[in-house]
Amino acid sequence: MRLDYLSIFPGYFDVLGISLLGKAAVNGLVDVYAHDLRDWTHDRHRTVDDTPCGGGAGMVMKPDPWGEAFDEIIGTEPDPSVHVVFPSPSGEPFTQSVAHDLSSVERIVFCCGRYEGIDHRVIDYARSMWTVHEVSLGDYVLNGGEVAALAITEAVVRLVPGFMGNPQSLAEESFSAGQDGLLEYPLFTRPVSWRGLDVPEVLMSGHHGRIAKWRRDESIRLTRERRPDLTDSDVSARH
Numbered sequence: 001m002r003l004d005y006l007s008i009f010p011g012y013f014d015v016l017g018i019s020l021l022g023k024a025a026v027n028g029l030v031d032v033y034a035h036d037l038r039d040w041t042h043d044r045h046r047t048v049d050d051t052p053c054g055g056g057a058g059m060v061m062k063p064d065p066w067g068e069a070f071d072e073i074i075g076t077e078p079d080p081s082v083h084v085v086f087p088s089p090s091g092e093p094f095t096q097s098v099a100h101d102l103s104s105v106e107r108i109v110f111c112c113g114r115y116e117g118i119d120h121r122v123i124d125y126a127r128s129m130w131t132v133h134e135v136s137l138g139d140y141v142l143n144g145g146e147v148a149a150l151a152i153t154e155a156v157v158r159l160v161p162g163f164m165g166n167p168q169s170l171a172e173e174s175f176s177a178g179q180d181g182l183l184e185y186p187l188f189t190r191p192v193s194w195r196g197l198d199v200p201e202v203l204m205s206g207h208h209g210r211i212a213k214w215r216r217d218e219s220i221r222l223t224r225e226r227r228p229d230l231t232d233s234d235v236s237a238r239h
């Protein structure tokens with residue numbers, strides 16, 4: 001999998017050389033390339049923004065540098081196998097399902113907006129050429145798309161076959177199919193007693209059936225308490 005990041009702060013992506021992501025890069029599972037959008041400007045100030053047409057506060061990212069960067073980094077021919085991600089507060093919700101879909105593609109280009117955002121024609125042009133995802137991490141605004149691109153990267157790359165040492169651990173996570181989309185149950189390890197707090201006895205019983213039931217019940221309880229939106233009617237009936 002090739003990952004490209006277009007940003008006026010490409011240094012944000014140095015962190016991708018650390019930890020598991022770094023290991024994945026080393027063993028060739030992912031190839032990471034960060035690009036400075038200002039490399040596709042031609043004026044002395046390396047200008048990437050301008051005032052919004054129609055007025056309003058703040059600045060908008062000009063389309064020209066993006067177009068020239070796309071030409072050089074991706075190419076000038078349409079290719080739906082290239083997935084272009086625009087992290088944006090007005091995007092569609094980024095979910096585990098979207099992460100799963102992206103984990104099987106060969107190439108993802110992250111376009112990290114700053115200021116008030118990117119000239120919309122950049123997104124329209126990208127849609128005419130590649131497969132575009134405008135995605136939001138939640139109902140809040142960041143100063144730029146870089147941190148969101150890193151979060152999306154982590155959620156996607158960990159699902160790439162061969163990335164996780166023990167793929168079984170993926171099956172039991174929150175929102176995984178194996179959990180019926182429920183939140184993950186509480187986890188415990190040794191010591192059995194810690195500061196007057198004990199591991200639930202059932203988990204030390206060695207009784208696998210009882211343990212599985214306790215975990216399922218806890219997942220259902222937590223999901224109903226914290227994420228009633230995830231327990232639609234037939235799911236709650238099933239639980």
Ligand SMILES: COC(=O)c1ccnc(N)c1
Binds near residue numbers: 113
């Ligand atoms: C500039 O990008 C954002 O503010 C952003 C991106 C993705 N999700 C969000 N909730 C915000």
